[in-house]
Amino acid sequence: MSYKHISLVFLSFLIVPLFWSCSKELDVEPQGSSLIPKQVAEAWRSDPSKVSASLSGMYDELKKMDRLERGADAFLHSDYGYPNLANLNEVRTGSMWLRHSTGKSYDFMYAGSFDYKAMTPTSVFTAMPYYSYYAYIKAANDFIASSTADSEAVKQGKGQALAFRAFSYYCLIQEYQFTYLEADNRSKLGVPLILETTSSDDLLKMPRATVQEVYDQIEKDLTEAKGLLKNMLSVDGETINLHVVNGLLARLYLSKGEYSAAATAAQDVIDNSGRTPYDLEEASYPHFVDAKDHNVLWGIVWTMNDRAGRDIASWTSMNSPLKAGGYAQIAPRCLNPAIFASINDNDVRKAWWLTTSAVGEYTKGVDLYIEKVLDKNGTDAQKIKAAILDGLGDDFINACIKFAPPDFYNEADFSGDFPLMRIEEMYYILAEAKYRNGDDAGGTAVLEDFVSTYREPGYTLAANGGNFEKEIIRQKQIEFFGEGIPYWDMMRLNLKMVRSDSKAVRDVYPRGSRFDLEPSDVRRLRQFPQKEIQQNLNIKQNPYEKSPVDTF
Numbered sequence: 001m002s003y004k005h006i007s008l009v010f011l012s013f014l015i016v017p018l019f020w021s022c023s024k025e026l027d028v029e030p031q032g033s034s035l036i037p038k039q040v041a042e043a044w045r046s047d048p049s050k051v052s053a054s055l056s057g058m059y060d061e062l063k064k065m066d067r068l069e070r071g072a073d074a075f076l077h078s079d080y081g082y083p084n085l086a087n088l089n090e091v092r093t094g095s096m097w098l099r100h101s102t103g104k105s106y107d108f109m110y111a112g113s114f115d116y117k118a119m120t121p122t123s124v125f126t127a128m129p130y131y132s133y134y135a136y137i138k139a140a141n142d143f144i145a146s147s148t149a150d151s152e153a154v155k156q157g158k159g160q161a162l163a164f165r166a167f168s169y170y171c172l173i174q175e176y177q178f179t180y181l182e183a184d185n186r187s188k189l190g191v192p193l194i195l196e197t198t199s200s201d202d203l204l205k206m207p208r209a210t211v212q213e214v215y216d217q218i219e220k221d222l223t224e225a226k227g228l229l230k231n232m233l234s235v236d237g238e239t240i241n242l243h244v245v246n247g248l249l250a251r252l253y254l255s256k257g258e259y260s261a262a263a264t265a266a267q268d269v270i271d272n273s274g275r276t277p278y279d280l281e282e283a284s285y286p287h288f289v290d291a292k293d294h295n296v297l298w299g300i301v302w303t304m305n306d307r308a309g310r311d312i313a314s315w316t317s318m319n320s321p322l323k324a325g326g327y328a329q330i331a332p333r334c335l336n337p338a339i340f341a342s343i344n345d346n347d348v349r350k351a352w353w354l355t356t357s358a359v360g361e362y363t364k365g366v367d368l369y370i371e372k373v374l375d376k377n378g379t380d381a382q383k384i385k386a387a388i389l390d391g392l393g394d395d396f397i398n399a400c401i402k403f404a405p406p407d408f409y410n411e412a413d414f415s416g417d418f419p420l421m422r423i424e425e426m427y428y429i430l431a432e433a434k435y436r437n438g439d440d441a442g443g444t445a446v447l448e449d450f451v452s453t454y455r456e457p458g459y460t461l462a463a464n465g466g467n468f469e470k471e472i473i474r475q476k477q478i479e480f481f482g483e484g485i486p487y488w489d490m491m492r493l494n495l496k497m498v499r500s501d502s503k504a505v506r507d508v509y510p511r512g513s514r515f516d517l518e519p520s521d522v523r524r525l526r527q528f529p530q531k532e533i534q535q536n537l538n539i540k541q542n543p544y545e546k547s548p549v550d551t552f
Contacts, residue, residue: 040146044154051153054146055160058139059238062300062420065308067132068124076124077313077327078109082300083418085129086484087318087333088113089175092524094498094516095477095486097334099394101512106331109318115513116523116547121530129175130529133168137194140165145196152231159228160240166221167248169193170255173214174491175526176542178519181257182494186212189540193217207538215256222249235273237291237299237417243273244298247421250429255492259437266430273297275423277454284348285368286322286404289416297421302414309415315403316416319482321354321396322369322388322404325411329391332399336499337506339477340398344464347456349478352402357395360506369404384408397508400482424454424479432472444468451475494519500552514550523548 044051063081070076078084090096091114100107101115112118118125140161147158169191178185193209195217209217222245229242246265253262269275277283278295291299300315308314317326319333335353343350351365366388370381388408405416427450435443444461447468452459464471473495477486490497497517499509517524522543533541 040142044146044149044151051157054143055157055239058136058143058161058164059300061132061136061139063302063306063308064132064135065311065313067135068127070124075313076109076128078318079128080308080311080313080315080318082132082420083315083484084318085132085171086487087482088125088129089487090482090484091333092116092497093487093490094501095336095339095481097336097499097502097509097513098331099334099397099508099510100331101510105393106327109327109331110333117512119523119527119547121527121533121541121544123527126527127529127531129526130532133172134194136168137165140168141194141196141198155228156232159225159232159245162221162225162228163240163245163248166218166225166252169214169218169221170248170252173211173218174255174488176208176528177211177525179492179494180211180215180255181492186210186215190214192536192539205536205538208540215252218252219249222252233272235275235297237293237296238301240298243269243275244421247297247426250426250433251488254429254433255488257436259433263430263433263437266426266433269297269426270423270430273423277422277424277427277450279454280348280457283455284351285372286352286365286401287369287373287406288403288419289316289320289405291417291419295423296417296419297423299420300418302416302418304413304415306415310412311414314414314416315418316405316414319403320401320405320416321392321399322366322401322408323414323416324387324391324408326414328399330393332396332401333482334396334508335398335400335478335481336502337398337508338501338504339474341505342464342474343478344456344459346458347478349455352400352481353398354401355395355397355399356389356392357397360397363389365401369401373404373406374408397506402482419483422483424450425485428472428476428479435468435472440468447472447475455479491524497521497524503552511550514552515548516551517548521545 065080066075067079087110091098091110098107098111098114100111102108102111102117112123112125120126143161144158147154172191177188177190180186187210189208190211191208191214192206193214194206225245226242229245232241235241235243246269250262250265250269253265275297276294291301302309302315304310312326316323317328319328320326321328321332340353351368354365355362366385370376370384374384376384403416407413427446431443431446434446448460461468461471473489476489480486496519500516502508523545525542527544528539528541533539
């Protein structure tokens with residue numbers, strides 16, 4: 001089955017009872033009835049357990065495999081859910097690099113984004129994000145449309161769905177238009193704004209809403225969600241609650257330049273969520289794969305009951321070189337050498353990267369993983385380390401091993417969680433918001449206190465260049481590598497995409513990816529899928545230019 005255009009994504013679900021799993025294979029022919037939301041609402045009244053089942057289906061959309069429905073013979077192994085979308089974006093920055101560009105090794109699943117050659121209207125890597133986000137939005141809209149019952153379960157479910165929709169639109173708008181912070185961009189075209197009230201007929205002709213309209217809707221959804229979830233305070237790692245909503249508001253306000261509101265929202269999460277950052281010991285070794293950990297506000301959980309929890313086409317396979325049998329043993333995500341060189345030796349995060357090259361081997365993280373996670377030492381540890389390093393393909397240079405599984409040997413177990421939001425992010429938002437709101441000393445103090453307490457003892461801004469605006473970005477490139485956040489910062493602040501700084505440290509970028517991109521370069525914006533443009537003539541395509549050429 002070919003991938004669906006957005007109208008069919010929405011129309012195809014209309015006759016499906018919402019308490020079924022949203023990841024169920026569905027017909028794609030337009031059909032449906034306006035009575036369905038009422039019928040679902042009545043089902044919820046008679047059996048409140050169906051509310052929870054509906055929400056589970058909504059969250060399951062984040063880990064749906066084969067979104068493009070290419071089938072077993074053509075299934076893209078990178079098509080395993082939201083974390084893939086984060087990788088597709090972050091590899092377009094100056095933070096993350098691959099050992100090969102298009103057409104080489106197993107890097108091909110991300111190389112087309114890395115060298116920008118797959119950023120075309122007909123590329124599957126253009127279709128994948130677009131249809132994924134609108135499937136998330138459809139799942140949220142279905143719940144919202146049916147949430148008419150006056151019960152606490154339904155109200156809280158609606159709050160989660162509204163926040164889920166806001167999260168999806170926030171991700172979308174970063175990819176399809178330039179930053180809200182520049183006033184001239186707010187009237188530019190963003191993405192189609194499809195809500196639970198959008199009719200079937202309108203789905204076929206929805207134009208792109210402006211950036212301002214999209215941001216207004218995100219804020220409206222989050223504000224309503226905050227009220228509905230005011231009594232939903234416990235954190236389970238998988239579910240949106242009040243603190244996650246405040247975290248999403250902190251992101252939104254930072255992106256809008258409403259720094260006082262961003263600081264307030266971030267401080268609220270820090271003070272009231274009960275979540276605390278990994279301490280120096282916990283942050284000193286690779287793991288980061290448990291959404292139940294005390295630093296995770298919201299995450300995606302994979303177990304052996306999920307296909308991607310036991311499949312090479314999975315988050316763990318793609319992002320953990322320490323997992324036997326996974327793709328990352330051959331095609332890891334790597335940190336720009338210039339950024340790695342900036343990490344001080346007493347910064348415990350340095351062990352999140354692995355280098356096996358003879359010109360500069362660095363395997364401390366492997367040793368700590370074996371000791372802290374696998375609980376092995378002595379001869380046993382040496383054997384395991386040898387097995388891990390022998391399993392790696394070619395030389396690794398600054399390969400990310402941050403996301404390390406609790407089981408190295410079991411090649412049938414690819415379970416491991418993805419953090420959608422960690423409490424650490426709130427400290428960085430608080431620091432930046434204070435600084436940009438005119439409280440230079442306050443912002444600096446938050447940054448220095450966080451880093452010196454949790455990551456690098458004795459850290460000061462002055463000893464690291466003294467430029468807060470550059471330093472906050474460097475810190476987040478390190479802290480949130482592999483989580484997609486560095487891409488949002490690049491787009492939010494309209495930063496130049498820089499890779500050439502690596503050459504003075506270690507010349508690693510492969511041919512075809514050796515370029516920087518100016519903030520205004522239209523190639524930073526995603527194209528709309530060709531099938532969507534053909535189906536909906538009211539969608540105006542983003543400007544297109546050929547992929548960049550090597551300049552260094």
